[in-house]
Amino acid sequence: MKQSIEVHEQLLRDSSTRFQGYEIMDEVDSLSIVFHNVFDAMMYSMMSQKDLMTADWPEELYTHDAGSKIGTLYSGLRNRMAIAVDFTNKFLNRSTNRLSYDGPAVEDRAAILKAVDAGGITVCSKETMATLSQVFPPPA
Numbered sequence: 001m002k003q004s005i006e007v008h009e010q011l012l013r014d015s016s017t018r019f020q021g022y023e024i025m026d027e028v029d030s031l032s033i034v035f036h037n038v039f040d041a042m043m044y045s046m047m048s049q050k051d052l053m054t055a056d057w058p059e060e061l062y063t064h065d066a067g068s069k070i071g072t073l074y075s076g077l078r079n080r081m082a083i084a085v086d087f088t089n090k091f092l093n094r095s096t097n098r099l100s101y102d103g104p105a106v107e108d109r110a111a112i113l114k115a116v117d118a119g120g121i122t123v124c125s126k127e128t129m130a131t132l133s134q135v136f137p138p139p140a
Contacts (some may be wrong), residue, residue, distance in 0.1 A: 019044035079117025084108035
């Protein structure tokens with residue numbers, strides 16, 4: 001499992017760099033990443049989920065419930081991602097010495113993650129969808 005977690009974290013961190021994300025926190029098996037715009041956040045989430053499906057996972061992982069291979073639906077470790085857009089406060093986290101955020105967007109993201117049990121899914125707030133719809137209106 002240690003090797004699988006290393007693959008998982010490296011993939012997510014590489015993808016964060018690709019989409020101009022900034023990692024503000026890592027806890028045991030999760031990362032919190034902020035983006036300057038909702039499009040980069042959505043692209044990061046969707047491409048990371050795709051990349052997790054095609055990652056070079058250790059064969060032993062496929063025998064574990066959290067990493068089994070199920071056709072083209074799942075392969076390797078599953079990740080749940082939440083995207084929220086709203087007001088935030090930026091501050092220096094004295095224990096990590098990193099920039100961090102709090103406020104409605106952070107609270108919305110946490111609430112979304114609590115509502116999602118399984119990995120392999122990206123969920124976003126209604127504000128996120130509204131913001132995306134303004135920039136990329138659906139076809140008439």
